[in-house]
Amino acid sequence: MTERYADREFPGTYLFDGAMAKKGYALNKMCYSFNEQQARDEFNADPEAYCNKYRLTDTQKKAIFDKDIIGLLREGGSIYYLAKYAGLLKLNMQDIGALQTGMSVDEFKDMLVKNARGEV
Amino acid sequence: MTERYADREFPGTYLFDGAMAKKGYALNKMCYSFNEQQARDEFNADPEAYCNKYRLTDTQKKAIFDKDIIGLLREGGSIYYLAKYAGLLKLNMQDIGALQTGMSVDEFKDMLVKNARGEV
Amino acid sequence: MAKIIGAVTTSHIPAIANAMANGLEETPYWKPFFDGYPPVRDWLNEKQPDVIILFYNDHGLEFFIDKKPTFALGVADEYHNADEGWGIPTIPPVTGESELSWHIANKVVDEGFDLTICQEMRVDHGLTVPLNLMWPGHKYGHVKVIPVCINCEQHPMPQPKRSYALGQAIGRAVESYPEDLKVVVFGTGGLSHQLDGERAGFINREFDLKCMDQLVSEPEELTKYSNLDLIEIAGAQGVELNMWIGMRGCLTGKVTELHRNYHGPISNTGAGLLLLEHEHLD
Amino acid sequence: MAKIIGAVTTSHIPAIANAMANGLEETPYWKPFFDGYPPVRDWLNEKQPDVIILFYNDHGLEFFIDKKPTFALGVADEYHNADEGWGIPTIPPVTGESELSWHIANKVVDEGFDLTICQEMRVDHGLTVPLNLMWPGHKYGHVKVIPVCINCEQHPMPQPKRSYALGQAIGRAVESYPEDLKVVVFGTGGLSHQLDGERAGFINREFDLKCMDQLVSEPEELTKYSNLDLIEIAGAQGVELNMWIGMRGCLTGKVTELHRNYHGPISNTGAGLLLLEHEHLD
Numbered sequence: 081m082t083e084r085y086a087d088r089e090f091p092g093t094y095l096f097d098g099a100m101a102k103k104g105y106a107l108n109k110m111c112y113s114f115n116e117q118q119a120r121d122e123f124n125a126d127p128e129a130y131c132n133k134y135r136l137t138d139t140q141k142k143a144i145f146d147k148d149i150i151g152l153l154r155e156g157g158s159i160y161y162l163a164k165y166a167g168l169l170k171l172n173m174q175d176i177g178a179l180q181t182g183m184s185v186d187e188f189k190d191m192l193v194k195n196a197r198g199e200v
Numbered sequence: 201m202t203e204r205y206a207d208r209e210f211p212g213t214y215l216f217d218g219a220m221a222k223k224g225y226a227l228n229k230m231c232y233s234f235n236e237q238q239a240r241d242e243f244n245a246d247p248e249a250y251c252n253k254y255r256l257t258d259t260q261k262k263a264i265f266d267k268d269i270i271g272l273l274r275e276g277g278s279i280y281y282l283a284k285y286a287g288l289l290k291l292n293m294q295d296i297g298a299l300q301t302g303m304s305v306d307e308f309k310d311m312l313v314k315n316a317r318g319e320v
Numbered sequence: 321m322a323k324i325i326g327a328v329t330t331s332h333i334p335a336i337a338n339a340m341a342n343g344l345e346e347t348p349y350w351k352p353f354f355d356g357y358p359p360v361r362d363w364l365n366e367k368q369p370d371v372i373i374l375f376y377n378d379h380g381l382e383f384f385i386d387k388k389p390t391f392a393l394g395v396a397d398e399y400h401n402a403d404e405g406w407g408i409p410t411i412p413p414v415t416g417e418s419e420l421s422w423h424i425a426n427k428v429v430d431e432g433f434d435l436t437i438c439q440e441m442r443v444d445h446g447l448t449v450p451l452n453l454m455w456p457g458h459k460y461g462h463v464k465v466i467p468v469c470i471n472c473e474q475h476p477m478p479q480p481k482r483s484y485a486l487g488q489a490i491g492r493a494v495e496s497y498p499e500d501l502k503v504v505v506f507g508t509g510g511l512s513h514q515l516d517g518e519r520a521g522f523i524n525r526e527f528d529l530k531c532m533d534q535l536v537s538e539p540e541e542l543t544k545y546s547n548l549d550l551i552e553i554a555g556a557q558g559v560e561l562n563m564w565i566g567m568r569g570c571l572t573g574k575v576t577e578l579h580r581n582y583h584g585p586i587s588n589t590g591a592g593l594l595l596l597e598h599e600h601l602d
Numbered sequence: 603m604a605k606i607i608g609a610v611t612t613s614h615i616p617a618i619a620n621a622m623a624n625g626l627e628e629t630p631y632w633k634p635f636f637d638g639y640p641p642v643r644d645w646l647n648e649k650q651p652d653v654i655i656l657f658y659n660d661h662g663l664e665f666f667i668d669k670k671p672t673f674a675l676g677v678a679d680e681y682h683n684a685d686e687g688w689g690i691p692t693i694p695p696v697t698g699e700s701e702l703s704w705h706i707a708n709k710v711v712d713e714g715f716d717l718t719i720c721q722e723m724r725v726d727h728g729l730t731v732p733l734n735l736m737w738p739g740h741k742y743g744h745v746k747v748i749p750v751c752i753n754c755e756q757h758p759m760p761q762p763k764r765s766y767a768l769g770q771a772i773g774r775a776v777e778s779y780p781e782d783l784k785v786v787v788f789g790t791g792g793l794s795h796q797l798d799g800e801r802a803g804f805i806n807r808e809f810d811l812k813c814m815d816q817l818v819s820e821p822e823e824l825t826k827y828s829n830l831d832l833i834e835i836a837g838a839q840g841v842e843l844n845m846w847i848g849m850r851g852c853l854t855g856k857v858t859e860l861h862r863n864y865h866g867p868i869s870n871t872g873a874g875l876l877l878l879e880h881e882h883l884d
């Protein structure tokens with residue numbers, strides 16, 4: 081097992097370190113490719129074939145098809161490249177936040193407002 | 201003018217620093233491409249067209265066509281990438297040494313032997 | 321001699337580019353954010369800096385984790401943006417300043433900073449959004465930019481004290497440059513935010529405000545945090561504070577705060593704006 | 603605990619690969635060079651190291667001056683060679699050691715070394731020739747390799763004292779790794795040579811021999827040279843000594859010379875071979 085950068089735990093946070101970068105390498109490489117319109121088109125035309133081209137594992141593929149952001153993080157996804165996937169899905173950062181926290185988008189936005197006002 | 205890394209002069213030596221890396225960027229990029237057989241073939245089929253594709257200056261092009269290694273160094277060539285060009289020309293490091301020092305290849309090799317024996 | 325005349329901190333999130341592209345600056349959501357900027361724009365227009373040294377992080381446009389630099393320095397005469405995955409229209413190129421860039425490279429590598437030196441580098445929203453905020457309508461072509469790109473994605477990343485030390489070395493390098501240039505340093509990104517995980521949406525207003533105070537008056541306090549501390553206190557992407565700290569390291573003389581604004585949330589972040597004046601001490 | 607049990611210095615020039623591919627080891631030109639290697643091979647076969655940390659420089663296969671790292675560290679499980687421009691046949695891949703690699707990355711970046719961390723990296727003759735010299739016939743697949751790539755091409759490059767400090771940090775990182783691994787460190791390239799300019803063909807035998815002595819017994823003396831000093835004394839590519847110095851930095855304990863050979867010229871270089879034994883001091 082590749083050692084974690086740190087033992088310290090952060091609830092609800094997936095430290096993107098060497099262990100995760102290794103585990104998620106293919107997944108992130110695929111998502112990095114989404115910088116290109118041609119790659120996004122190719123994915124949209126046949127998502128499974130595109131995932132196979134990048135040799136994603138079955139677990140990673142399932143998380144991609146399910147738009148399971150937490151699942152993708154567990155599988156070594158880096159939020160930077162997952163954001164490209166979110167872009168392909170036409171989801172913004174509040175949509176992604178809602179998906180990850182199990183809130184509605186409005187609930188998530190309300191939480192942001194409260195947090196930013198220091199009302200926590 | 202981009203500053204040189206150092207004022208110190210080394211006779212017969214072309215310090216590859218920022219000023220040279222900037223001046224020789226296109227030239228080195230072309231020579232770097234010679235890592236690929238396809239690029240070497242494309243150059244060999246039409247050297248001038250290939251140089252133009254990389255936007256070499258006229259001085260750089262002339263030095264390429266003349267196999268003028270010193271000229272290429274003056275134009276910002278890095279010996280690492282020029283070595284790829286030498287490879288394309290089927291010249292080895294002693295051939296290149298001879299070209300640069302104005303010796304015959306045998307004279308250059310003799311000099312190497314003398315230098316390595318400390319007979320200088 | 322080149323002189324650092326001031327510094328700016330600002331958010332760099334892509335949502336700002338969207339808001340500006342769609343003319344949303346006066347909407348209730350965005351107004352308290354954009355209202356902070358005119359004094360900074362006015363100051364820049366008055367001072368007319370020649371060069372901006374801009375600390376940012378690449379978010380996966382130019383650099384992938386195949387080869388991830390800890391610190392990358394741009395030394396080009398021009399930098400291009402590109403599609404970051406969202407199909408945003410192409411914007412004009414950014415003008416570089418290769419000569420001062422190479423001077424900085426020569427000085428700081430010799431001081432033991434292990435830069436990746438870039439003659440060709442696409443720059444993402446982390447760099448372009450701050451420029452467009454200062455010169456709206458992408459009218460930043462007249463100002464020369466030196467990109468300093470810090471890894472804020474993959475651990476291990478530079479610790480705050482290392483980013484500060486890099487800034488100090490860059491500050492010294494600028495001060496030793498013989499040409500008369502007016503330089504302003506930008507620290508971009510932050511402040512507290514977290515995009516990933518069940519903790520997504522985390523913002524720490526109290527920390528952000530304290531951080532802005534300390535950045536001005538006791539920056540060395542901020543260098544005592546580790547990146548893990550920042551994750552805990554400021555969220556997983558709170559490590560973007562490294563860019564602010566790197567900027568602050570450049571300011572070795574007297575620092576005076578001219579203007580500030582704090583507003584949140586914009587998108588998922590707390591957004592801190594600071595305008596600092598810098599006087600060299602000789 | 604992982605232990606560094608020894609170290610090797612060796613040339614890495616492409617001409618060696620050619621000589622081996624064409625079976626020229628016993629010819630008068632090559633024999634005095636290759637005759638140095640059997641004792642090193644025997645020692646490696648006896649000691650059976652698990653990991654080789656290999657200091658080398660890329661000569662324009664993987665890295666171009668678009669984005670040139672000062673220090674790059676490989677953290678992959680496999681590395682591939684590729685055509686370097688001379689149409690040399692493809693050789694088998696090199697086995698990596700991603701776990702110790704990441705441990706080193708975590709430790710040394712936290713100590714303030716600004717690595718470019720590489721999960722995908724093509725390796726050139728600078729890395730493959732030394733491996734093939736130790737395990738002829740490209741039989742190096744069983745040993746795990748950690749590439750440490752130093753910029754020896756473009757100034758500014760790391761000064762010898764910085765390369766030494768990196769080696770020391772890597773040495774400490776290895777010693778702190780909990781798994782029982784036998785590690786050998788390779789410093790490759792050099793010694794004195796110059797490929798470019800009217801001064802091409804420069805070799806300094808006296809310096810090379812002194813340098814080998816000092817590397818064993820007083821390595822800190824070598825760290826007093828600047829890269830410009832090395833250019834003057836050892837030729838423009840004499841800066842490849844940085845890889846030897848980086849290697850030597852890893853050896854923080856007791857060093858014993860077991861074997862040496864010096865021969866020149868091979869191609870345009872002086873070739874120094876050293877086998878060092880290393881004992882940890884606890």
Ligand SMILES: [Fe+3]
Pocket residue numbers: 332333377379446509510560
């Ligand atoms: Fe950011």
Ligand SMILES: [Fe+3]
Pocket residue numbers: 614615659661728791792842
């Ligand atoms: Fe070499």
